[in-house]
Amino acid sequence: xKEVEQNSGPLSVPEGAIASLxxxxxxxxSQSFFWYRQYSxxxxxxxxxxxxxGDKEDGRFTAQLNKASQYVSLLIRDSQxxxxxxxxxxxxxxxxxxxxxxxxxxxxxxxxx
Amino acid sequence: xxxxxxxxxxxxxxxxxxxTVTCSQNMNHEYMSWYRQDPGLGLRQIYYSMNVExxxxxxxxxxxxxxxxxxxxxxxxxxSPSPNQTSLYFCASSLSTLGQGWREKLFFxxxxxxSVL
Numbered sequence: 001x002k003e004v005e006q007n008s009g010p011l012s013v014p015e016g017a018i019a020s021l022x023x024x025x026x027x028x029x030s031q032s033f034f035w036y037r038q039y040s041x042x043x044x045x046x047x048x049x050x051x052x053x054g055d056k057e058d059g060r061f062t063a064q065l066n067k068a069s070q071y072v073s074l075l076i077r078d079s080q081x082x083x084x085x086x087x088x089x090x091x092x093x094x095x096x097x098x099x100x101x102x103x104x105x106x107x108x109x110x111x112x113x
Numbered sequence: 114x115x116x117x118x119x120x121x122x123x124x125x126x127x128x129x130x131x132x133t134v135t136c137s138q139n140m141n142h143e144y145m146s147w148y149r150q151d152p153g154l155g156l157r158q159i160y161y162s163m164n165v166e167x168x169x170x171x172x173x174x175x176x177x178x179x180x181x182x183x184x185x186x187x188x189x190x191x192x193s194p195s196p197n198q199t200s201l202y203f204c205a206s207s208l209s210t211l212g213q214g215w216r217e218k219l220f221f222x223x224x225x226x227x228s229v230l
Contacts, residue, residue, distance in 0.1 A: 105153055
């Protein structure tokens with residue numbers, strides 16, 4: 001089982017809809033959770049982080065964390081074509097004195113007009 | 114401008130010919146790391162460095178070397194490249210790895226697309 005799992009997609013949503021991206025992780029000791037966005041041919045950039053159970057909202061983005069079920073999700077409201085990118089889930093786990101960051105393989109999102 | 118500068122952007126080489134990919138950050142970050150990105154596998158950590166002269170292996174260190182002689186620089190060295198090292202490489206840095214919100218943000222270089230023939 002991969003440590004951080006994401007559906008590779010593509011997830012196709014119409015413009016204006018809500019895009020829901022999901023991520024599950026295996027280590028119950030995981031401490032912090034991140035969503036990075038990566039446009040084609042570009043480097044990843046951080047868009048959200050969450051540490052506690054529940055929802056965290058930032059503009060059109062909402063991160064949701066459920067530690068009991070070991071999943072974290074990202075909702076994008078009012079999706080725009082400019083949101084089309086690959087979204088990488090990253091989870092920080094303790095690992096021998098170092099807080100290791102593990103990335104999922106990413107979900108490709110396509111927002112069509 | 115705060116940035117991570119990684120060079121070269123593209124590199125084609127042949128098996129066994131030593132190469133170095135340079136990485137430099139101007140943000141006074143303690144933490145630096147190298148990743149490779151392959152289709153379907155996501156970002157996998159090669160090596161990381163918590164501060165100067167302190168480096169450690171990530172998940173896929175075989176065939177790679179690093180050094181951290183200065184805070185700003187963290188070169189990746191392939192002593193004898195092989196075709197299975199063909200990949201997209203990213204250098205990244207951050208202020209912290211300790212659960213401190215935006216201080217944990219990884220700043221990535223532009224990437225190096227390496228092809229080993």
